[in-house]
Amino acid sequence: MPRTTPSQTVGPFLHIGLADDPYAADEGAPGGLWIRGTVYDGAGAPMPDAIVETWQADPDGRFDHPADPRGARTSPGFRGFARCATDADGAYSVFTRKPGAVPGPAGPQAPHIDVSLFARGMLRRVVTRLYFPEDAAARAADPVLSAITDDRERDTLLARAADDGYRFDIRVQGPGETVFFDV
Amino acid sequence: MTENTDAPAAAPLTVPGFRRDHAAHPPLDYPPYRSTALRHPTRPLKLLPHMLTEVTGPVFGHDRIGDLDHDLTRQRSGEPQGQRIIVHGRVLDAGGRPVPHSLVEVWQANAGGRYRHVIDNWPCPLDPNFDGAGRTLTDADGRYRFVTVRPGAYPWRNHDNAWRPAHIHFSLFGTSFTQRLVTQMYFPDDPLFGQDPMWNAIPDEAARQRLVARYDHGATEPQWALAFAWDIVLRGPETTPFEQEADDD
Numbered sequence A: 001m002p003r004t005t006p007s008q009t010v011g012p013f014l015h016i017g018l019a020d021d022p023y024a025a026d027e028g029a030p031g032g033l034w035i036r037g038t039v040y041d042g043a044g045a046p047m048p049d050a051i052v053e054t055w056q057a058d059p060d061g062r063f064d065h066p067a068d069p070r071g072a073r074t075s076p077g078f079r080g081f082a083r084c085a086t087d088a089d090g091a092y093s094v095f096t097r098k099p100g101a102v103p104g105p106a107g108p109q110a111p112h113i114d115v116s117l118f119a120r121g122m123l124r125r126v127v128t129r130l131y132f133p134e135d136a137a138a139r140a141a142d143p144v145l146s147a148i149t150d151d152r153e154r155d156t157l158l159a160r161a162a163d164d165g166y167r168f169d170i171r172v173q174g175p176g177e178t179v180f181f182d183v
Numbered sequence B: 001m002t003e004n005t006d007a008p009a010a011a012p013l014t015v016p017g018f019r020r021d022h023a024a025h026p027p028l029d030y031p032p033y034r035s036t037a038l039r040h041p042t043r044p045l046k047l048l049p050h051m052l053t054e055v056t057g058p059v060f061g062h063d064r065i066g067d068l069d070h071d072l073t074r075q076r077s078g079e080p081q082g083q084r085i086i087v088h089g090r091v092l093d094a095g096g097r098p099v100p101h102s103l104v105e106v107w108q109a110n111a112g113g114r115y116r117h118v119i120d121n122w123p124c125p126l127d128p129n130f131d132g133a134g135r136t137l138t139d140a141d142g143r144y145r146f147v148t149v150r151p152g153a154y155p156w157r158n159h160d161n162a163w164r165p166a167h168i169h170f171s172l173f174g175t176s177f178t179q180r181l182v183t184q185m186y187f188p189d190d191p192l193f194g195q196d197p198m199w200n201a202i203p204d205e206a207a208r209q210r211l212v213a214r215y216d217h218g219a220t221e222p223q224w225a226l227a228f229a230w231d232i233v234l235r236g237p238e239t240t241p242f243e244q245e246a247d248d249d
């Protein structure tokens, strides 16, 4: 069997090849919202050469993908994927709709978005998950969140409500370091 | 925003996951590549079981790919300087299956080693006929093909007299979130490998060699372009008929 190809960094010139695609949902989609945040390094400095990618279910918790055993289902005007390079201030923003609850092996997972982060200085991507502040009951039952016993660590996965959606900062290292997953 | 109460009740659902392949990849903390110092998580990663969000991923269609997106030598009014090359191969998974209809993106320096990017300003000329970005979809057999020019090596400031070996950046989506991979393709026999921390960060020599394309005389086109073949292997399914085979990845 062939062996996996190793990862390498995106390097400083990532913008040439990884074009921004910040709309997971069409502009003006019902319930459309912005997720905005800043990516910080271990010195607390914003990272201007990172790229954030998001992947999520549609508002009913379905995926337009053959691996969804309930059947791939297209949600018009919704793609579930977005990516945005950080700007000079380390900020990114993606436009989407809120995902629904997604089934897990032992019951529903709370609504969540899988987030990949690539950057100069990172030899491979890191992965985190974004959860929503209003879903307290669903989050308490979520299999991924409940495996994280430290409250402060768990809180790093929580977006905050904002005027036009949510805010989700990512701290790669240091105080308030975001929880990252071995995916 | 309100709690989602109208979503259908989510019945328990187990889906086949993807085999973890940590040994193939460089660590996030690698001091010889200085920029990793403040950019690696210090706490251990938490295990994320593969569930629906992880085994699905974006599906890209032909509508998002332009006719000349795969040919980096025909994106401007004239031809770029440098050695014209064909770079082709297959995208497979570690179970040996082709990965069809998946997005492959590339970006690279020009023949002199300069990127068309605002922060690249070392004294090597830009080429007005070379942007250095391409994209394509794999076909039904997982094949991809680009036409471009051989990129030059370029200097950087990581260590004394640091030069990156010539490379092409590759971005792959595969078919699932778990398979997402960004990597670099190198050329055979590059004398710059030994001093390159990105190359050396890969712990296993055999794994490093998997980043090197092979000169492909059969695909080289007479009077036109040299060809290089490079297969890319993404993560494979957790359960394969070859489960019992020793696997150090």
Ligand SMILES: [Fe+3]
Pocket: A011, A013, B109, B164, B167, B169
């Ligand atoms: Fe590069």
